[in-house]
Amino acid sequence: MSGVLVVLEQRAGQWNRMSWEALAAGQQLAAETNQPLMAAVVGDGVDALKGELGQKKLARGYAVEHALVKEYTADGYTAALEQLVKKIAPDFVVFPHTYQVRDFAPKLATRFGQGLIADVISFHVDGGKPVFVRQLLQGKLNADYRQTASGPCFVSIQAGAFRADALEAGSTEVEVFAPQIDAAQIRNKPGELFRESAQTVDLSAAPIIVSVGRGIKEKENIGIAEELAQALGAELAASRPICDNGWLPMERQVGSSGQTVSPKLYVAVGISGAIQHLVGMKGSKAIVAINKDENAPIFEVADYGIVGDLFEVVPALTKAIKEAKGI
Amino acid sequence: MKIIVAIKQVPSRDANVKVNAAGKWIEEQDLNYEINEPDAYALEEALQLKEKHGGEVVALCAGPDRVSQTIREALAKGADRAIHIEADDLNALDTLGVAKMLAAAVKAENADLILTGLQSDDLGLGQTGVVMAELLGIPHGTIIMQVEKSDGGIRVKRELEDGWFQHVEMPLPALLTIQSGISKLRYATLMGIKKAKTKEVKRIAASELGGLAEKAVSLDKVYMPHKQKQTQMIGGSPAEAAKTLVEKLKFEVRVI
Numbered sequence: 001m002s003g004v005l006v007v008l009e010q011r012a013g014q015w016n017r018m019s020w021e022a023l024a025a026g027q028q029l030a031a032e033t034n035q036p037l038m039a040a041v042v043g044d045g046v047d048a049l050k051g052e053l054g055q056k057k058l059a060r061g062y063a064v065e066h067a068l069v070k071e072y073t074a075d076g077y078t079a080a081l082e083q084l085v086k087k088i089a090p091d092f093v094v095f096p097h098t099y100q101v102r103d104f105a106p107k108l109a110t111r112f113g114q115g116l117i118a119d120v121i122s123f124h125v126d127g128g129k130p131v132f133v134r135q136l137l138q139g140k141l142n143a144d145y146r147q148t149a150s151g152p153c154f155v156s157i158q159a160g161a162f163r164a165d166a167l168e169a170g171s172t173e174v175e176v177f178a179p180q181i182d183a184a185q186i187r188n189k190p191g192e193l194f195r196e197s198a199q200t201v202d203l204s205a206a207p208i209i210v211s212v213g214r215g216i217k218e219k220e221n222i223g224i225a226e227e228l229a230q231a232l233g234a235e236l237a238a239s240r241p242i243c244d245n246g247w248l249p250m251e252r253q254v255g256s257s258g259q260t261v262s263p264k265l266y267v268a269v270g271i272s273g274a275i276q277h278l279v280g281m282k283g284s285k286a287i288v289a290i291n292k293d294e295n296a297p298i299f300e301v302a303d304y305g306i307v308g309d310l311f312e313v314v315p316a317l318t319k320a321i322k323e324a325k326g327i
Numbered sequence: 328m329k330i331i332v333a334i335k336q337v338p339s340r341d342a343n344v345k346v347n348a349a350g351k352w353i354e355e356q357d358l359n360y361e362i363n364e365p366d367a368y369a370l371e372e373a374l375q376l377k378e379k380h381g382g383e384v385v386a387l388c389a390g391p392d393r394v395s396q397t398i399r400e401a402l403a404k405g406a407d408r409a410i411h412i413e414a415d416d417l418n419a420l421d422t423l424g425v426a427k428m429l430a431a432a433v434k435a436e437n438a439d440l441i442l443t444g445l446q447s448d449d450l451g452l453g454q455t456g457v458v459m460a461e462l463l464g465i466p467h468g469t470i471i472m473q474v475e476k477s478d479g480g481i482r483v484k485r486e487l488e489d490g491w492f493q494h495v496e497m498p499l500p501a502l503l504t505i506q507s508g509i510s511k512l513r514y515a516t517l518m519g520i521k522k523a524k525t526k527e528v529k530r531i532a533a534s535e536l537g538g539l540a541e542k543a544v545s546l547d548k549v550y551m552p553h554k555q556k557q558t559q560m561i562g563g564s565p566a567e568a569a570k571t572l573v574e575k576l577k578f579e580v581r582v583i
């Protein structure tokens with residue numbers, strides 16, 4: 001038993017970009033544990049994707065094809081991948097930590113009596129065995145995890161943790177694997193994907209964004225962030241809880257379930273910096289964080305930080321900007 | 328509908344956490360705890376489903392003595408009864424161990440629906456619910472925003488990435504992991520708080536549930552993250568800090 005198997009994600013013939021980051025993590029894991037790297041794609045009629053997979057440097061590629069995995073269901077994917085993992089018997093099965101992976105990978109791991117080491121940000125090999133690092137308490141702490149059982153070790157990789165451009169090109173044979181799946185095994189009936197609201201605010205075009213988080217406490221207080229935004233000539237955005245509460249419209253939400261932005265300047269006001277928020281804004285050219293907790297994870301990505309009470313700092317900042325601009 | 332809601336007690340969001348002396352977990356003394364945020368929404372969803380369709384809501388919580396407080400709050404909000412799995416040290420278990428215990432405790436209940444939060448604020452594993460569903464042999468849905476009864480089962484709205492959603496139908500019994508912020512949470516009423524005292528809390532020792540099996544995954548060490556980015560921390564009074572920042576925005580970021 002050996003090898004690192006990376007399970008790539010596609011939907012309707014389109015790769016999920018995080019797949020390549022997971023493959024980069026798998027490539028590093030394979031190199032450091034001295035094992036062959038393999039990758040699999042699940043679907044039906046995924047010829048174009050097979051072609052792309054064949055251009056990566058792998059010991060082998062697999063296309064897990066069956067009419068019953070054309071559309072994603074946890075039951076279908078788990079049945080298919082359980083058979084592939086049994087056949088290959090890899091030491092490691094690596095996934096991108098996507099919503100889809102969250103939906104089926106724990107189920108798959110359970111079938112093997114394993115736990116999924118989820119949302120991993122890095123790893124190092126210690127005594128021949130990898131130690132995986134993941135975050136606790138919404139990014140406030142890091143923790144080292146290790147597989148203690150024998151059998152395949154299931155790991156999912158956090159968005160942005162590994163660089164897809166580190167992937168080596170090559171020429172790989174892609175083998176078709178046809179799992180046995182019975183329609184009766186699939187209990188969920190998935191519907192079409194849909195979007196809710198027409199987006200009228202395109203935050204991705206804004207050069208400056210002032211974004212508010214739960215530190216603002218009440219809807220009535222959003223005004224002070226609005227004034228800062230006005231002084232800076234910025235768009236107003238928010239973390240998810242602010243939009244969930246209806247304090248700002250959903251279309252102003254930044255993060256994994258909202259918009260992805262990369263303005264010249266992003267000012268995070270009372271935002272803790274959970275990974276789901278960070279993925280939406282960490283590409284910003286400059287980030288300012290204002291937070292009363294000096295250990296808030298938002299400071300991890302900030303270029304400029306002010307530790308303090310936003311109710312004092314933000315009005316002072318608005319005033320200073322107005323003075324500087326002479327308005 | 329008989330609904331079980333798994334609720335976990337976690338350190339409160341703005342707790343100032345410190346790594347403990349052993350470097351294996353956080354310092355628990357002087358820490359405030361609260362219900363895991365998505366679990367509060369799972370409970371709310373369960374209570375609303377009961378109001379619509381009738382039935383019973385049972386709160387399920389594994390943890391040490393201190394979780395009694397969270398259980399009482401769930402009862403005060405309207406859960407009919409609770410199951411407390413007495414586990415002094417949850418860290419002695421991995422996900423599979425916790426999920427096995429939770430699944431064993433509810434198996435005999437034969438509930439129609441089991442709700443969990445989509446992820447815990449402390450461990451952030453995001454998988455206990457899915458593992459429970461697999462152990463119980465029932466279908467599941469994750470990151471659920473809405474639940475409706477349909478012919479022969481339920482129809483749920485699942486959140487996908489980048490603002491996409493999907494409806495999924497599944498038969499009952501089923502397990503759903505609930506997303507935060509999907510409704511408005513109710514407060515416990517005075518009457519509710521009074522009534523909670525008379526409601527049943529069944530206590531089961533963790534050892535009775537065979538959850539103390541060997542771990543598949545272990546947490547070896549907890550530590551503060553090493554800073555990767557050079558952050559210029561700006562000190563001084565709010566006015567001074569504002570002034571310094573404006574200089575930076577003018578001459579370094581060039582947006583003023």
Ligand SMILES: Cc1cc2nc3c(=O)[nH]c(=O)nc-3n(C[C@H](O)[C@H](O)[C@H](O)COP(=O)(O)OP(=O)(O)OC[C@H]3O[C@@H](n4cnc5c(N)ncnc54)[C@H](O)[C@@H]3O)c2cc1C
Binds near residue numbers: 239270290340
């Ligand atoms: C599947 C999934 C998808 C998600 N998608 C998104 C998404 O797209 N976007 C998103 O943002 N989140 C998303 N989340 C939620 C995310 O995990 C966090 O819960 C959320 O980002 C937290 O928002 P926050 O930082 O505003 O609040 P909190 O985490 O509560 O942070 C509030 C911060 O304010 C600070 N603060 C409090 N008072 C003051 C004060 N007076 N002065 C200064 N600072 C103060 C605190 O120190 C704290 O750091 C998602 C979660 C999941 C599980």
Ligand SMILES: Nc1ncnc2c1ncn2[C@@H]1O[C@H](COP(=O)(O)O)[C@@H](O)[C@H]1O
Binds near residue numbers: 335389422442446450
């Ligand atoms: N000790 C526990 N007691 C009750 N429910 C739990 C416990 N641990 C996890 N859960 C449930 O499982 C969900 C996901 O947790 P996790 O897999 O740790 O992210 C939580 O939101 C809870 O609903």
